[in-house]
Amino acid sequence: xxxxxxxxxxxxxxxxxxxxxxxxxxxxxxxxxxxxxxxxxxxxxxxxxxxxxxxxxxxxxxxxxxxxxxxxxxxxxxxxxxxxxxxxxxxxxxxxxxxxxxxxxxxxxxxxxxxxxxxxxxxxxxxxxxxxxxxxxxxxxxxxxxxxxxxxxxxxxxxxxxxxxxxxxxxxxxxxxxxxxxxxxxxxxxxxxxxxxxxxxxxxxxxxxxxxxxxxxxxxxxxxxxxx
Amino acid sequence: xxxxxxxxxxxxxxxxxxxxxxxxxxxxxxxxxxxxxxxxxxxxxxxxxxxxxxxxxxxxxxxxxxxxxxxxxxxxxxxxxxxxxxxxxxxxxxxxxxxxxxxxxxxxxxxxxxxxxxxxxxxxxxxxxxxxxxxxxxxxxxxxxxxxxxxxxxxxxxxxxxxxxxxxxxxxxxxxxxxxxxxxxxxxxxxxxxxxxxxxxxxxxxxxxxxxxxxxxxxxxxxxxxxxxxxxxxxxxxxxxxxxxxxxxxxxxxxxxxxxxxxxx
Numbered sequence: 001x002x003x004x005x006x007x008x009x010x011x012x013x014x015x016x017x018x019x020x021x022x023x024x025x026x027x028x029x030x031x032x033x034x035x036x037x038x039x040x041x042x043x044x045x046x047x048x049x050x051x052x053x054x055x056x057x058x059x060x061x062x063x064x065x066x067x068x069x070x071x072x073x074x075x076x077x078x079x080x081x082x083x084x085x086x087x088x089x090x091x092x093x094x095x096x097x098x099x100x101x102x103x104x105x106x107x108x109x110x111x112x113x114x115x116x117x118x119x120x121x122x123x124x125x126x127x128x129x130x131x132x133x134x135x136x137x138x139x140x141x142x143x144x145x146x147x148x149x150x151x152x153x154x155x156x157x158x159x160x161x162x163x164x165x166x167x168x169x170x171x172x173x174x175x176x177x178x179x180x181x182x183x184x185x186x187x188x189x190x191x192x193x194x195x196x197x198x199x200x201x202x203x204x205x206x207x208x209x210x211x212x213x214x215x216x217x218x219x220x221x222x223x224x225x226x227x228x
Numbered sequence: 229x230x231x232x233x234x235x236x237x238x239x240x241x242x243x244x245x246x247x248x249x250x251x252x253x254x255x256x257x258x259x260x261x262x263x264x265x266x267x268x269x270x271x272x273x274x275x276x277x278x279x280x281x282x283x284x285x286x287x288x289x290x291x292x293x294x295x296x297x298x299x300x301x302x303x304x305x306x307x308x309x310x311x312x313x314x315x316x317x318x319x320x321x322x323x324x325x326x327x328x329x330x331x332x333x334x335x336x337x338x339x340x341x342x343x344x345x346x347x348x349x350x351x352x353x354x355x356x357x358x359x360x361x362x363x364x365x366x367x368x369x370x371x372x373x374x375x376x377x378x379x380x381x382x383x384x385x386x387x388x389x390x391x392x393x394x395x396x397x398x399x400x401x402x403x404x405x406x407x408x409x410x411x412x413x414x415x416x417x418x419x420x421x422x423x424x425x426x427x428x429x430x431x432x433x434x435x436x437x438x439x440x441x442x443x444x445x446x447x448x449x450x451x452x453x454x455x456x457x458x459x460x461x462x463x464x465x466x467x468x469x470x471x472x473x474x475x476x477x478x479x480x481x482x483x484x485x486x487x488x489x490x491x492x493x
Binding site for chain 1: 244248251252255256259332333336339340343344346
């Protein structure tokens with residue numbers, strides 16, 4: 001029979017938080033930003049198939065940084081939640097806010113009740129009918145949740161990236177400008193040039209006529225934008 | 229996302245199940261179709277005739293607009309041909325409520341798979357999944373709630389259109405040329421037999437499909453013909469390498485006028 005030595009809750013939470021911070025700091029970053037036609041999510045990702053940015057629902061996208069297996073599990077949970085809700089009620093009743101709250105609850109529970117907290121941060125974005133109607137939620141490993149405007153950076157170099165974006169961000173960018181400036185900010189935060197082939201980008205584009213507004217930018221499209 | 233205690237890895241299958249229907253049944257069983265109850269026929273609206281045919285660029289799928297309940301017309305504007313995803317469409321004859329539910333679940337099934345795995349299902353995979361869903365409906369089919377779909381799509385890997393038809397038990401067959409099902413399926417098929425040839429153009433494909441539905445409406449009381457005075461025309465979906473495209477009412481009206489004009493000569 002083993003028994004646990006007493007650890008003050010402050011210490012326990014601090015240790016877990018430090019652990020999660022360290023895990024996230026080792027990984028790459030993601031920027032989410034509002035541009036003229038909707039929301040752009042962009043990241044450096046050497047893998048072409050293991051995505052950091054993906055579609056959740058018609059107007060909702062997901063981006064995660066940190067440990068892939070953990071944010072992938074959250075992404076799948078989100079897709080299931082959204083699809084069940086859309087089936088049970090109606091497609092327009094699926095909202096990023098509800099999803100972000102569900103993530104917040106789950107991550108908070110994991111942070112306080114499991115041995116190891118998740119080493120992830122995620123973004124949940126929803127494109128509005130009008131430019132003013134976009135929503136971006138940022139959920140941290142301990143379940144804390146913020147709603148963001150204009151742009152938000154998460155991951156290993158979030159602070160440098162936020163500084164770089166603060167210097168250049170303007171509302172109403174078109175897509176090529178938004179991609180170029182965001183890649184410039186990612187490069188300056190990493191202190192090296194990020195090549196087009198390792199850029200992953202996805203948009204929620206309100207001008208798409210399809211019901212599903214999410215679109216992944218292809219490698220050729222990104223290379224074309226960055227070389228112009 | 230309820231996270232109960234998880235059994236050790238050896239006791240559970242690895243990987244994520246990309247099926248929406250199975251997930252739905254696991255988390256909210258009460259929202260899926262109930263198992264068959266005591267036997268007996270239920271009077272519900274039935275959708276009638278749908279046709280599908282291959283043409284040069286892919287597949288044309290079309291359906292009349294009538295739903296009947298016994299000897300009454302339940303609906304004169306019902307739609308029975310739907311896009312299943314970007315590259316396939318499903319046309320349904322049979323118990324209307326049941327059919328629409330199967331279509332909705334099938335659409336979600338394909339979208340869910342695509343989102344979870346990041347890949348679209350192969351056309352063969354979609355056709356097989358639909359067969360399983362029809363088979364699950366078999367207990368209800370025994371009570372008269374039969375659903376028999378046609379499924380057509382553009383096979384991106386083989387680079388051509390393909391057409392599948394089903395029976396109430398979930399039997400699945402691939403059709404090389406054309407097929408029709410529903411109460412007016414037989415006259416529609418004889419019409420297709422005379423008019424269809426390989427390598428039709430898009431316009432010819434629409435015309436042959438519309439003519440088959442007109443012929444069916446003249447032989448079968450439950451099939452509704454086009455009604456230009458009320459602006460009611462068949463729903464025609466065309467599936468090509470560019471995706472699913474619904475023919476506009478003007479296009480279908482032109483096809484109808486061409487067919488009727490020919491008959492009057």
